[in-house]
Amino acid sequence: MRPADLNRLTVQESADRYVELVRARTSTGALSPATAELYARDVATFAELAGPGRVLDDLSGEDVDAILLAFARKPDGRRARPEPGGPARPPAPAAQPGQSPSSQARFRRSVSALFKHAALAGWVQLNPMTAATVTARERGGLRPERRALTREQAQGLIGAARALGEAGGAPPPAPGERGRKRRDQRTELRDALIVLLLSTVGPRVSELVRANVEDFFTNDGVRYWRIFGKGGRTRDVPLPGDVARMLEVYLTRGRQESADKALLLSWRGRRLARGDVQAVIDRVQRQVDPERRRSVTPHGLRHTTATHLLADAVDMDAVRRVLGHSDLATLGRYRDELPGELEVAMRAHPLLRGRAAPADDDPADGGPAA
Secondary structure (H helix, E strand, O other): OOOOOOOOOOOHHHHHHHHHHHHHHHHHHHOOOOHHHHHHHHHHHHHHHOOOOOHHHOOOOHHHHHHHHHHHHOHHHHHOOOOOOOOOOOOOHHOOOOOOHHHHHHHHHHHHHHHHHOOOOOOOOOHHHHOOOEEEOOOOOOOOOEOOHHHHHHHHHHHHHHHHHHHHHHOOOOOOOOOOOHHHHHHHHHHHHHHHHHOOOOOOOHHOOOOOOOEEEEEEEEEEEEEEOOOOEEEEOOOHHHHHHHHHHHHHHHHOOOOOOOOOOOOOOOOOOOHHHHHHHHHHHOOOHHHHHHOOHHHHHHHHHHHHHHHHHHHHHHHHHHHHOOOHHHHHHOOOOOOOOOHHHHHHHHHHOOOOOOOOOOOOOOOOOO
């Protein structure tokens, strides 16, 4: 229940009141005018990204995460300075970098300070920063603390990829048939294969787009992928059955004829670029139930593979070999904590499996007590 004294201010009203308070602190010497203006600018940007008319108390941790990441991607306008004596010319989109790591960290501190004051002033019932997962790192700026998808989210994404593959595996249209794409325009099977490989094998995105058709081979009835990784190292990874079947369908029905030996081709018949992979994931994600959907990067799917293989007690060295690491210690960076995993691990303790307690040993039933 919301407390009676909660003041449901809009984001813009909260920002205006907070900026007024911050600027007032310069008169006491608590803040320098330059620092106060930095806070004011960050809070104004926060209000713009959050939506000025929204109620501040309605923002959740997920909303804050989205705002922080949107700021990180926001072009840095200070780098688009006009030439002396000439008109302002914004740089080309490809030349517009996002915010620097230091600016991202400062923006997060500004937003955190705003919500800390809002909680004390009664503008929010709970501080959403406590539920935000995007943190400021020493290198690389803001990024989600948790990269791996939960089991439900990963299964939702894989299910959407399977459904997409089934739709893409339909026979090609007959000559003159309308309303359906030509084979060279259909990418459903390719997109499904990309998501399945990333979610279950966890390759680096560079390894995925570098893959050639000839890198996939069969040995004793098992389909393998020879992955050419970092440092010139290779590893042969067996594909799960569902992924191997999707690969076969893609090679026979989905991959267009091309002189390029790349496994993954654009609709123009060229090797897929690294930047195209994120667009594929986002396209498949739109088919996932919103309750099981969470945005994820190709590297986040690599984290997902490592996290769930290790959570199911797969041998650590086997996971290391799947991911292509030379050192077991590196796995620690790819393994995310799962909700409730400690409880599950202790319930399934390996030293206590296979022993059912006899009913007459229950002291409540009059049996012998320890």
